[in-house]
Amino acid sequence: MLPFTLRAAQYPADAQAIAEVKNAADPSWPTTAEMLRHSYESRSPAHAYADVVAERDGRVVGVGSLGPDTFAHEDWRYWGGLLVHPEAQRAGVGSAIYEKLLRWAKARGARELRTMLSDLPHDAAGVEFLKKRGFEAKWERYESSLHTRNADLHAFDDLLARVAAGGIRLVPLSELGGPQHQHWLYELDWLLFQDVPLGLTLTRRPLEEWVKDELDDPTLRPQLSFVALDPTQNDPLTGPYIGYSTIGWNPAGEYAYIGMTGVRREYRGWGIAKALKVAAMRALAAAGGGEIKTFNDPPNQAMLTMNEALGFGRVATRTRYELTLEEHA
Structure with missing residues (x-):
């Protein structure tokens, strides 16, 4: 038994908890529950999305999502992200969420996944995580x-x-x-x-x-x-x-x-x-x-x-x- 459970995220109920995880894991681009709700409610019903949270002792400690790359949409391409609260990292949370999202994407015939991370210190572990799973750096954007x-x-x-x-x-x-x-x-x-x-x-x-x-x-x-x-x-x-x-x-x-x-x-x-x-x-x-x-x-x-x-x-x-x-x- 893993010391956490995975389930589908629920909006708007989980918005505040998801925002707290995102803010703790990525302080360079913080968010609010309102911003997350708007993003969720703006989604096109024509596209499929997967939203997963990891819970430990009743608390959300990890979040992950996949959806269409709306700027460069192809049915076989998905854009996503994965964040784990610093207090729950190195415990398999990220790997479990990733595998669940990967299975979802493959079941839909996905041929390409995209995400974006920075060269700031808090993203170093995430970059290592991606490289171990075969992701390659393809494009840079300067902030x-x-x-x-x-x-x-x-x-x-x-x-x-x-x-x-x-x-x-x-x-x-x-x-x-x-x-x-x-x-x-x-x-x-x-x-x-x-x-x-x-x-x-x-x-x-x-x-x-x-x-x-x-x-x-x-x-x-x-x-x-x-x-x-x-x-x-x-x-x-x-x-x-x-x-x-x-x-x-x-x-x-x-x-x-x-x-x-x-x-x-x-x-x-x-x-x-x-x-x-x-x-x-x-x-x-x-x-x-x-x-x-x-x-x-x-x-x-x-x-x-x-x-x-x-x-x-x-x-x-x-x-x-x-x-x-x-x-x-």
Whole structure:
């Protein structure tokens, strides 16, 4: 008999217990029960998910999940994660959860599993765990950070003035609406993501699913997120929207993070993307300030250079690990 039991996770009942395990095991990206509930409730009923918890003495000590890779969906590819409370590590909890998830994936015909871990100390054991099971490092993502108290936001006054002189308006997401708003932003988001070097073949989510994931996300801060508008444009898909940058706020870690930042190709080179980020940083500073995290892939040199110019400094590298199940049947 193992000193713990495995069972299917139950939402919303287990949300708080799962959040506590995640926060203890991964302090770099803490979460809340509300964030977990939203993620669960936003899932598409068209896809299959597996959620497992390990209990010891009536307490949740480990969590694991598998589901579709929503950014690069294929029926045979799954994305997941596995975390064990530090007090329960090295006791077989992680191995038991992994084997249960692996059996579930194989039963569904999965041929590839993906996950992501950082090079921070708390993830060292997890990286070792993956490598022992045949996972290989396939893609890196750089995490950078900046606190508004260390940013010279007035250094970009001329940039904002030039963008405004070019007729471009930077409007908070909270001030935009109307029947076409969601559609324009949805189309713009998809257009911009085509040029982001993610190392993935992207798949598009339906509008309703995208709205739940992005605009209805409880961590999104519309008053800190900005859309760039060209009033002279009336594109059939994106209307006057030519770029945008979103800011989320992680209440568990009390820091902001940049979601998507991008500008349509024909408007690049004008400084609009940088201006969007500066507007967001100024809005955050005016709201009390705080740390901002951003994540970029090595091939995206333009964005990395821009972030350095804004004052962001590298704090971690997050690596995507992949396992080809056909070779590990």
